[in-house]
Amino acid sequence: MDIREVDLNLLVVFDAMARHRSVNRTAEAIGLSQPATSAALARLRSQFDDALFVRAGAQMEPTPRALELAPAVRRVVDTIRAEILQPAGFEPASAQRSFAILMPDIGEVAFLPGVLRRLRHEAPHVKLQAVSKPREAAAAALEAGDAELAVGFFPDLQKAGYFQQALFKTSYVCIACARNDAAGARMTLKQYLAARHIVVHPDGREHFLDRFLEDKGWHRHVTLELSHFMSLLALLPGSDLIATVPQDIATVVGRHVPLKTIELPFKPPTIQVQQYWHRRMQDDAANRWLRGLFYEVNRRDAGATLPE
Structure with missing residues (x-):
């Protein structure tokens, strides 16, 4: 028998017949009419080249071939119902992944x-x-x-x-060590560009602020380039360096080391932070x-x- 010729719906009929031993009760159990159930039984007999269920008194008793097939058919039907036809779900409390x-x-x-x-x-x-x-x-x-x-x-x-979902908007803040006397509460553009900057390029990326300044033709005096924002925790304290970073970075660094905030001499660009999935x-x-x-x-x- 070629598996492409097997109608899985017929296995449902077979399983119900094996349990109910009656065409009428099988029809009621699976929601088919009696003629449709009889037709399905005829197709099963043809496909398996066996009578499968024969009348004996008031019941349809299985043949030896049907008894042999019944446990395997039950496993197939139960697997399809439990693992294939169930709607996809996720249980966080018990998930291990x-x-x-x-x-x-x-x-x-x-x-x-x-x-x-x-x-x-x-x-x-x-x-x-x-x-x-x-x-x-x-x-x-x-x-x-x-x-x-x-x-x-x-x-x-x-x-x-890709799908995307907005989380929040943020912008940039200029920070320096709280003891950095060279950095006042505000700077002119000339002073800002001439100051000694730490610039962070995570994974070698050019950041949004870099493009913003470049588009305006402004070039900072970059003393140090980093790959990780968290390195600022060790490098800003005790130095005369300044860093222009996303607001969240300024907040996190400020929770660990004393900082001062310097008012930028321009309106920085806004960053839209989002989550993305394929x-x-x-x-x-x-x-x-x-x-x-x-x-x-x-x-x-x-x-x-x-x-x-």
């Missing part, structure tokens, strides 16, 4: 603390892996399933094939739960700063 999230180091300190607090109570066995990749590799990671979600500023993912994950129950969690924890109203 790992999710990879694309984010820069700013995301690790800004987005993850609140998420981890929620996981402890709602999904204690779920693990998260924060992944940092170059800009050109982010899309490939989401498309290949190497990451389930990207959270942060990813303008390259604003294209066909379209093939749009209807995945686990991904839907994950992005819902990130949204609930990290969404902010306009002007709100990073919570404790």
